[in-house]
Amino acid sequence: MFIQQLANGISVGGIYALMATGYALIYSLLGFSNWAHGEVAMIGAYIAIISVLNAKFPLPIAIIIGIIIAGVFSFINEKIAYKRIRDNKSPTMFLMIAAMGLSTTYQNAATNIFGAKFKIFPGLFAVAFHIGKITIGSLDLISLIVSLVSLVVLDITINHTKVGLGIRSVASNSYTASLMGINVDRYISLVFLVAGMYAGCAGILLGMKYTVYPTMGNVALKAFISSVLGGLGSVRGAIIGALVIGIMETMVTAYLSSGLRDLFTFMLLVIILLVKPSGLMGVHVEEKA
């Protein structure tokens, strides 16, 4: 039973992590909470479900379309809203306010365009796999594999490639990075694109597991908490934070009550902010000079 719940928890946590990492990356580059990140996930889910239901694309193609559109959508968001604010050298608070505005706009736009009704992905094959004592549904297994592979790829890219070094340099000090010949705007665009694609992927997986609806992006709050738990701006921290939250939520639901699930999540947030505000993996390097 416990191992079973653990597997379920990792599966849910993996989905949260897909969102939390993008969230952390954007925070590390621009120093603001991108509250519109959840809506990117929502758009990805809607595009995928419409591609299946209305355009009659096969499911894998629909998923790929959803992921790509979510990435492009996130990229465009940055170009139309955040880039202007950055170019004007306005306070980062403006970025956060703009993101909140975008979030509300997209939720309402989605309600208008797609309707407020829940949409369900059709014809999902539900096969259960038995691995030792664990029984895991095909969908959970797929989300587990997809998220773990994506997260490992992301982690290696960030920490061991030249592109990753570029991203980390921009995150550390974008002005100095530009003096070294690093094209800051290009890296910011890249990060929004990739973060958007990861969020889109998370949105589709959540939509398949539950349903698709206009305010489903609110789940980004869990990604935010994961990111704070792991240490704001740290990608590895976001992954660990997301897994912790995913596992805790499934455990609380299984052993206590599903009604207490969010209570525990937010309590964990409060505790971490009180005890270790820099987060589990928060590497805050104090400057000596």
Next chain:
Amino acid sequence: MLKVENLSAAYGGIKAVKNVSLEVKEGEVVSVLGANGAGKTTLLKCICSAMKKSGGNVFFNGKKMPEKPHDVAKMGVVLVPEGRLIFTNLTVYENLMAGAYLCNDKKEVQDNLERVYNLFPILRERKNQFGGHLSGGEQQMLAIARALMARPKLIMMDEPSLGLAPKIVSHIFEIIEKVKSEGTPILLVEQNAYKALSISDRAYIMNVGEIVKEGVPEELLKDRSLIEAYLGS
């Protein structure tokens, strides 16, 4: 190779740099001296396009300087910024690699790394430490080393002696001389006038945004009143 013509820059309505013209020739070390608020840092920022100029032109090897700082770096002009500004949460090694960002030849990067480690042995010892954990002097060395990793055609340094102990300052200036002896031209901005003049081929003296005097060090040092008026004793 570097030619600045009538450059002006302003913060809001306040003019920080007014009609400044200067030149750095092949293999030269040129200093820009002056007190706080003379506009020295602003001048450097405008040269490398990190700040918008309100007038004038900057040419490098006859070509107009591009408008984005990363394109300026591509031309081989690298600034060691005021206050070091190293990547504090990256390791020393990663800082140096970020400096070599524009170089795609792995062999060349390795050779360069070896050269820089030989110039700054302390950085080799600390290569796996976070940049932010270095002392002020070590951070300044890292900032210079990082710029050298780019194999610059012209290196600009903004107050490399700022906030460092006299002994460390002497060491930093020894290193600047070594860089000079390798033939890389340097545009140096300093408050420490005597130190800077001791290694310069030519110098400009700036006061409230304008160049008030230009000359070779021997000549400038002879003029006591000038030194006292603009540089302090």
